[in-house]
Amino acid sequence: MSLLLRLARSGYLSNKRVLVYERSPKNLNDRTWCFWEKGEGFFEEVVHHSWDTVGFYSNEFSSDLTLAPYRYKMIRGIDFYRHCMGVLEQYPQVEFRYEEVGATEVIQRLAPVVFNSIYDPSQKDPRATHLLQHFKGRVIETAEDFFDPAQATLMDFRVDQGYGTTFAYVLPLTRRKALVEYTLFTERLLSNAEYDRGLDEYMDRFMKIGPHQVIEEEFGVIPMTGQSFPFYRNGMYQLGTAGGQTKASSGYTFQFIQKRSDLIARALIEGRSLYQLPSDSSRFLFYDRVLLEVLAKGLWPGDRVFARLFARNPVQRVFAFLDNETSLMDELKLISSLPKLPFMQAAGRVLAPR
Ligand SMILES: Cc1cc2nc3c(=O)[nH]c(=O)nc-3n(C[C@H](O)[C@H](O)[C@H](O)COP(=O)(O)OP(=O)(O)OC[C@H]3O[C@@H](n4cnc5c(N)ncnc54)[C@H](O)[C@@H]3O)c2cc1C
Numbered sequence: 001m002s003l004l005l006r007l008a009r010s011g012y013l014s015n016k017r018v019l020v021y022e023r024s025p026k027n028l029n030d031r032t033w034c035f036w037e038k039g040e041g042f043f044e045e046v047v048h049h050s051w052d053t054v055g056f057y058s059n060e061f062s063s064d065l066t067l068a069p070y071r072y073k074m075i076r077g078i079d080f081y082r083h084c085m086g087v088l089e090q091y092p093q094v095e096f097r098y099e100e101v102g103a104t105e106v107i108q109r110l111a112p113v114v115f116n117s118i119y120d121p122s123q124k125d126p127r128a129t130h131l132l133q134h135f136k137g138r139v140i141e142t143a144e145d146f147f148d149p150a151q152a153t154l155m156d157f158r159v160d161q162g163y164g165t166t167f168a169y170v171l172p173l174t175r176r177k178a179l180v181e182y183t184l185f186t187e188r189l190l191s192n193a194e195y196d197r198g199l200d201e202y203m204d205r206f207m208k209i210g211p212h213q214v215i216e217e218e219f220g221v222i223p224m225t226g227q228s229f230p231f232y233r234n235g236m237y238q239l240g241t242a243g244g245q246t247k248a249s250s251g252y253t254f255q256f257i258q259k260r261s262d263l264i265a266r267a268l269i270e271g272r273s274l275y276q277l278p279s280d281s282s283r284f285l286f287y288d289r290v291l292l293e294v295l296a297k298g299l300w301p302g303d304r305v306f307a308r309l310f311a312r313n314p315v316q317r318v319f320a321f322l323d324n325e326t327s328l329m330d331e332l333k334l335i336s337s338l339p340k341l342p343f344m345q346a347a348g349r350v351l352a353p354r
Pocket residue numbers: 021022023024030031032033034035099100101102117118119218219220221222239240241242251252253254255257
């Protein structure tokens with residue numbers, strides 16, 4: 001959708017036909033995207049809420065962080081899907097077919113250029129490190145005013161770290177309504193009862209929330225993997241998570257998809273070959289692999305890694321780093337805020353032939 005909308009709006013589709021395969025119409029609010037951004041983005045009109053201050057909490061370091069020039073933004077899945085479909089309805093050359101795609105060869109015979117957004121977890125590279133980011137969230141409503149809609153909680157690591165790297169976050173939408181999420185970076189998923197226990201404990205102990213109602217629930221799993229995702233594979237250009245746009249060490253994807261869609265759209269519009277698109281920076285892939293290795297092998301606790309990063313660097317530097325947008329000088333500052341031994345151990349493992 002991010003790519004197609006850019007192509008549609010540029011006029012590129014005027015003499016083209018596009019066929020989109022999708023399982024079924026996207027009419028559910030099946031996810032909520034959050035990301036930070038400077039200024040206005042391509043999907044600004046569907047931003048549901050944004051915050052200019054966020055809280056970071058852990059046993060080692062806690063602070064309110066002023067984000068300017070960034071804002072932390074939220075887009076609800078359903079608003080995004082409706083907006084995209086609303087725009088695309090004006091383009092008769094875009095056709096939607098609602099069916100499950102199986103054999104990719106069939107699709108490839110249909111069109112000269114094929115983009116694929118289907119992530120196939122069975123194609124896991126056994127040599128790479130893999131974790132899962134998994135989370136359960138609740139949109140809750142309180143009977144009395146309780147939240148400050150101007151400030152979100154980005155990460156709260158004060159929760160029990162017994163399963164591995166675990167944090168909660170709170171995204172207030174009004175004085176009485178917020179999304180509360182319980183998130184883990186671990187190898188295995190939990191049972192539903194365990195997510196519920198984590199959420200209940202966080203809301204009782206740290207938020208000290210009174211009577212409230214649960215309006216919606218969300219559950220999600222995002223792969224965090226150090227493996228390489230070639231842009232062109234099986235005769236198709238790979239997009240989104242399937243194209244390696246999920247940041248291995250954080251799970252953030254939305255903004256990487258936007259940046260990649262911009263690059264692809266511009267190349268197509270200008271008549272340049274997609275083979276020449278710059279691939280994702282190998283320097284940042286290396287940092288991601290090292291951090292993932294530290295977390296996956298428990299070389300240093302994840303809550304302390306993030307606490308160090310936020311305690312010893314301005315939040316803007318951390319955000320730029322997580323966006324793969326820092327200079328080498330900034331990266332040296334970030335690296336020097338972390339403990340040397342576990343990270344060197346992890347770097348050694350990442351660099352060792354597997
Ligand atoms: C619940 C949830 C919350 C997330 N929150 C954030 C967040 O806050 N910030 C962030 O940056 N990232 C977040 N992510 C990660 C990432 O941004 C999203 O997963 C994002 O939607 C990935 O985009 P995509 O195009 O790769 O895949 P998708 O958006 O999942 O699109 C793939 C599409 O392919 C369709 N499809 C799959 N298989 C088939 C098939 N066989 N036949 C036909 N159609 C098929 C699916 O129905 C789907 O519509 C979240 C992910 C989840 C699951």
